[in-house]
Amino acid sequence: MAPPSIVLYDAPNATPESWAPNMWRVRFILNYKRLPYRTVWVEFHDVERALRSINAPPTATGRDGRPVYTLPALVDPSRSPSNPVILCNPNMIAEYLEVTYPARPVYPPGSRALQSIFVQYLMDVVLQPLLPIMVPLTYSRLPAHVRQHFRGGPSIPSGPHRAQAWEAARVRFDQFAAMLEKNNAGDGDGVVAMGRELSYADFVLVSVLMWINRVSPDDGWIQVCQWSGGRWARLWERCTPYMNVL
Template identity: 55%
Template sequence: MSSTITLYDVPSTTPQPWAPNIWRIRFILNYKRLPYRTKWVEFADVEATLLAIGAQPSSRRADGRALYTLPVIIDPRGARGQPATVLSGVDAIAEYLELTYPARPIFPEGARAVQSLFVHYVHEVLAKPLLPILVPLSHQRLPERSQAHFHAGGGAAGGAGAHTALGSAEREQAWRAAKDQFDFLHAIMSKNVGDPACDGVVVMGRNVTYADFALCSVLIWIEQVSPRDGWARVRMWNDGRWDRLRNKCREYMDVY
């Protein structure tokens, strides 16, 4: 039996994949040096594909219908004697990979709770002001068939309205709101400056952790869908901190 993990991702016209939740898992696989391959699935095919492999829905819609989203992995090596493991949901996959493959841990000893809180902040607070900017740009970089799927009302966001680009004034307002969050995070992370155990770049100590991967996944999203406007701004914010973090994670950014 092959020992290669399958990671499901969405195709795009960008030089690299952009979906931040899927990048979190790709970072972990690369960091732990686990063999994997990416299976590309257009948005219109996600639900049927995941049903076919026995993946669980990630959540429920308001009307109670199951919602199938990525990331999803298949680990043919299985767990606890099972022939194979199919997992949905970024946090569940991260926990599974850490438990099943403990070498090169992504959670520093004794810091799982703090790491989880940091990742929650990145996902639920830091990224929120970016959504009205980056979601329409991400939509524009999908293959035509996936774009049509969303215009017809498919996908988690549903409908064409969510994918309408902002006007210039609204866009600038959104970037200012995003910068406020990055400024706050910079102030928190700067508390490590002067600590001889810290390098001043990563969230904890000198080694990358799950928190860094969650944050860098957002940076990659910005870079891939808005390289000349968004990433040109963000990489210069806070004395170049975010560009340094991205470079720190660079060696774990391969796509297989």
């Protein structure tokens, strides 16, 4: 009998398909490390119930003092089927997978801190202009019966406001590409964040690209492929072997 495999808890959109960047971050690592796993789909309004039922830890405490449960969740029974490892923070999941399954590493030696700062800069600075367009688009793509559990939030920018939103995002992505190009003089391949091999930073970044691809396939995604001299399209292409959903 095959050993019980890793389980990834993910939330589908209306298609249904995997779209959320935090879930893809974990999925890319699992695929890159060639670890067998299966997906359990949990709709957003059902996350707390599902995670409490498997004794998953909360990831934060809300302003009202209540625990907050978020996806992704990873359950790994490989080492101890009766007492599986259960983790819910994507950075902690990445660290756990790297330590537990060190083959095909995602952190080049000595680079964890700089990889962490890369992710923080991406979140705090680079992605900020993307949110006013991507958050409402994401909401609109959730299944109708999930949407009704959440307030609508801001509406999708339209007409010139929509074009301006994508343009603001492009400017920030171009600035980020200029930083990544510091590697070009012999210290990189013009695609990945460190040297010539994919690493955690790339999987975090391509997970954002996946989010745009899934949520705005006919508009944002077509533009993003043209941004920054095609750098993001090249990263996407490089990561296609790791886009399976098991």
